[in-house]
Amino acid sequence: MSIGNSPEADRPSIGAALQKARIGAGLTVEEVSTTTRVRIPIVHAIEQDDFSRCGGDVYARGHIRALARAVSLDPRPLIDQFDAEHGGRPAPTPAAPLFEAERIRSEPRRPNWTAAMVAAIVAVVGFVGFTLFTGGGKSGGGPVASGDANAKPAPAPTRHPSTIKPPLKPEPSDSAVAGLxxxxxxxxxxxxxxxxxxxxxxxxxxxxxxxxxxxxxxxxxxxxxxxxxxxxxxxxxxxxxxxxxxxxxxxxxxxxxxxxxxxxxxxx
Known part of the structure; x- marks a missing residue:
């Protein structure tokens, strides 16, 4: 059988099929671009079977799907034809096995009881030392510690009125007019x-x-x-x-x- 009689040879290109369907639907490139939000230069390029301006195979498939729906074409045969002409879809990345996830899971850390005990001992020793130091300082007799219940606190020293300065008043800020x-x-x-x-x-x-x-x-x-x-x-x-x-x-x-x-x- 000759190649010219094969179904692939009789089948129109993706761009030709989209262009023919658009013309048959009575739509202009500008109208299709407005409906699909695919820029006009990209629509022209796809109708000429130039997919280099799509930004990659993933975007090209999306543009083909959108343009096909806009002109009432089934996008699946066009997507399959694109995959056949451009090396097919990339294989999905397999998920990591469950045992690998379990293997890399870190073991729970055990509490460090030795460090906790040392910290507790240091805290107790520090508290006892602080108590002894403050107790010895209070034993030195002053007028209040000597036990005179009727002792009155010494009056605060009075200041001469001439030495008391009045509080400063905030100065008014300059207005925007004064700043010009x-x-x-x-x-x-x-x-x-x-x-x-x-x-x-x-x-x-x-x-x-x-x-x-x-x-x-x-x-x-x-x-x-x-x-x-x-x-x-x-x-x-x-x-x-x-x-x-x-x-x-x-x-x-x-x-x-x-x-x-x-x-x-x-x-x-």
Whole structure:
């Protein structure tokens, strides 16, 4: 019998079978990729019988199974064909025999009674020595140990009022405004509720900042004299000028043009 008449020769390749089934189902590569979460380049490669981009035989089998199900094919014949063409599945690792596990189990340690007895003797000797030493120290007579039940403790020495110092009061900490340089104008812009476009120039028209500020991002801009600020979508912006918050900047979707100098925001 010639090889050309064998069932293996008539059988289409894995990639050709998947591609034919996808076209028959009226699906594009992008739609199959979205359904299976297999990236588009890998889908193209598999349909060309190139499995090198799958990352190994295990991942290739998973991709084939997912693509076959997406185009309503039985994945088992395709998996068997892949195994036959790529050396078969790896044999499972045999479990270790029970007697080997028993052999490597460590024996329980026996208690060291000798060390325990030595420790107990040392503890008793130490306690007796401590008791004798403290008892001998208390036998030396003082006014209380001499047995005078009416003896009163000596009064504590009094201190002159002039020597008593009043408790120190904590100094107030500097505010955030006091920490900023007073010889500059400082602006902090935060896109708190959405993204906003910002542009900032100095008094001479030099561009200090320009670009899109994504939600949650902040920019701090400083200049010696003045900052001319343009805010897009001003309603989503939180603005601090020289350390003080500007309560209302503008409405959402509006463009605001603002100018600030050194001092409070009202000084701009």
């Amino acid at each position: 340089p007073k010889d500059k104008v400082t602006i902090k812009v935060t896109a708190r509720d959405g993204q906003s476009w910002i542009s900032a120039k100095d008094a001479n028209g030099k561009l200090l900042e320009d670009g899109l500020l994504k939600k949650g991002e902040s920019k701090t801009i400083t200049d010696k004299e003045r900052i001319d600020l343009v805010l897009g979508n001003a309603g989503v912006v939180q603005l601090y000028v020289n350390g003080k918050e500007v309560k209302r900047v503008g409405d959402k979707g509006t463009v605001e043009r603002l100018s600030y100098t050194r001092g409070d925001p009202q000084a701009g």
